[in-house]
Amino acid sequence: MNASDSILDVRKLKQYFHVNKNLTMKAVDDVSFQIKKGEIFGLVGETGSGKSTIARTIMGIYPAVEGEIYFKGEMISNQRIFRQNKKKVRRNMQTIFQDSAAALNPRMTIEQIIAEPLRIHRLASGKKELQEKIDRLLLEVGLDSSLKSKYPGEISGGQRQRVAIARCIGMDPDLIIADEPIASLDISIQAQIVTLFQDLQRKYGFTFLFYRA
Ligand SMILES: Nc1ncnc2c1ncn2[C@@H]1O[C@H](COP(=O)(O)OP(=O)(O)O)[C@@H](O)[C@H]1O
Ligand SMILES: [Mg+2]
Incomplete structure (x- = not known):
């Protein structure tokens, strides 16, 4: 697949929530997928399986604990980069x-x-x-x-x-x-x-x- 066909590339994404000092909730654990331009990519999972957490991490609401997210070939999971691209990303990614x-x-x-x-x-x-x-x-x-x-x-x-x-x-x-x-x-x-x-x-x-x- 040509890299330019890729709209979203999620690589080994992890998202944990520290509920308290003894309990860490692994909401998203090692998730990878790639979405090509013009496709409907379905993600099926029961309630609590981490779907909304993945969405929020893609949108930059939470920084990724581990892993990378590329949007149109550009890394957006790094917080510094995300802040620089915020307006552009927000407009080009709608929910x-x-x-x-x-x-x-x-x-x-x-x-x-x-x-x-x-x-x-x-x-x-x-x-x-x-x-x-x-x-x-x-x-x-x-x-x-x-x-x-x-x-x-x-x-x-x-x-x-x-x-x-x-x-x-x-x-x-x-x-x-x-x-x-x-x-x-x-x-x-x-x-x-x-x-x-x-x-x-x-x-x-x-x-x-x-x-x-
Ligand atoms: N901000 C948060 N703090 C602590 N736990 C959270 C937070 N957001 C989600 N979770 C937990 O992470 C898990 C995944 O939730 P969520 O992403 O909403 O799943 P889904 O959208 O697939 O129903 C759930 O167990 C949920 O309780
Ligand atoms: Mg949800």
């Missing part, structure tokens, strides 16, 4: 969580939620372009633009997850970490959201790290 209700600000409208990161990262120039972008993102995730003025509490769980996905793909990230994104949805809705991820991958070549219990 979707199980509980989208908690991840979306309840006091912001759907429109404001999708617009916020686009504004912060200046991904739209002017009001008109921003509006067009929001409308297009809603369409991509299968939501009617009439939902724009609604608040997260006024729409269904599946719709909220679609909003989270719209917000995420608006950043055009190189990697999307979806941490059990369908776990809290009804079975029938789960299939729809999986299909949406597959459509987005096929259409735009998005790369996913997809967790399932």
